[in-house]
Amino acid sequence: MAKDEKSAKSESKMKADKSGKDPFASFDINDPELPEAIAEAALASGGFPYDAKIKRKAYEDDLTPLQLELLKFQAHIEKTGERVVILFEGRDTSGKGGAISTILERINPRHARAVALTKPTEAERGQWYFQRYIQHLPTAGDMTLFDRSWYNRAGVEHVMGFCTPEQHASFLRDAPEFEGLLVRDGIKLLKLYLTVGREMQITRFHERKHNPLKRWKLTDIDIAAIGKWDAYSDAETEMFRFTDTADCPWTIVRANDQRRMRLEVIRKILTLLPYEGRDERVATVPDSKIVGSGLDFLRPGGRQT
Numbered sequence: 001m002a003k004d005e006k007s008a009k010s011e012s013k014m015k016a017d018k019s020g021k022d023p024f025a026s027f028d029i030n031d032p033e034l035p036e037a038i039a040e041a042a043l044a045s046g047g048f049p050y051d052a053k054i055k056r057k058a059y060e061d062d063l064t065p066l067q068l069e070l071l072k073f074q075a076h077i078e079k080t081g082e083r084v085v086i087l088f089e090g091r092d093t094s095g096k097g098g099a100i101s102t103i104l105e106r107i108n109p110r111h112a113r114a115v116a117l118t119k120p121t122e123a124e125r126g127q128w129y130f131q132r133y134i135q136h137l138p139t140a141g142d143m144t145l146f147d148r149s150w151y152n153r154a155g156v157e158h159v160m161g162f163c164t165p166e167q168h169a170s171f172l173r174d175a176p177e178f179e180g181l182l183v184r185d186g187i188k189l190l191k192l193y194l195t196v197g198r199e200m201q202i203t204r205f206h207e208r209k210h211n212p213l214k215r216w217k218l219t220d221i222d223i224a225a226i227g228k229w230d231a232y233s234d235a236e237t238e239m240f241r242f243t244d245t246a247d248c249p250w251t252i253v254r255a256n257d258q259r260r261m262r263l264e265v266i267r268k269i270l271t272l273l274p275y276e277g278r279d280e281r282v283a284t285v286p287d288s289k290i291v292g293s294g295l296d297f298l299r300p301g302g303r304q305t
Helices: 003-015 036-041 056-080 096-104 165-184 198-210 220-226 229-243 258-269
Strands: 084-090 112-115 143-147 188-195 250-254
Touching (some): 056 096, 056 258, 084 096, 096 112, 165 188, 188 258, 250 258
Parallel strands (some): 112 143
């Protein structure tokens, strides 16, 4: 099927189910049956370029060599005293935690760690906004992966009304300056934004609700996010316009297929630094259909609603 035909078919599924109704309007997360139109459109939603997910065996065959490359990458960081910070941001259900776990699975935990901060304490709310993140920045030879970061203020805090408009505006002004300080001090900063289509997000929320092993992942904020897709899209646009800078650009990763996303995230990380023993057959350039930059890549063909 030609790409234009595929996009048109996906768009028609997105707009209406077989009864001609908007599947989003009738979606009820408590209903154990996911609307067929949403399920069918999930993989292609948000401009995802592949017709099928990567098979488990192909994924595992690629993953192990890439994890070996990560060990070499980490050895280089320890040897040279580099400091690496990787931010994982993106829509709820985009797979940030799974990607971080895959990266950390085989490397030395003494020199690499994940940071996932809970909501600020009363004392932290009285501090400079970036202050509580600074204490988690790595020392020489270490790598820190933030499972959400200071960009909470540009996303959930802004959309859900947990900060004032003035605080949000100050953050968008100050974040590039703060990140510029980190980079000029020698930190290697990689900002990853994982994106999923609306149908895929709803499919994953629905699975969390009805799979007892995943129900713990579903929060009140997640439930509220279902009806705020457009508000989050607007927040994304504003965030990128202010904080996607030459010194600290965003890397966007399409995450409808989580296994494929994890492989490409690792490939992107391996481009941060040259390291001894690099296997160019394994540490290849990331797939340009999955990894890119800019608002046009984030929402190909215009705003996805």
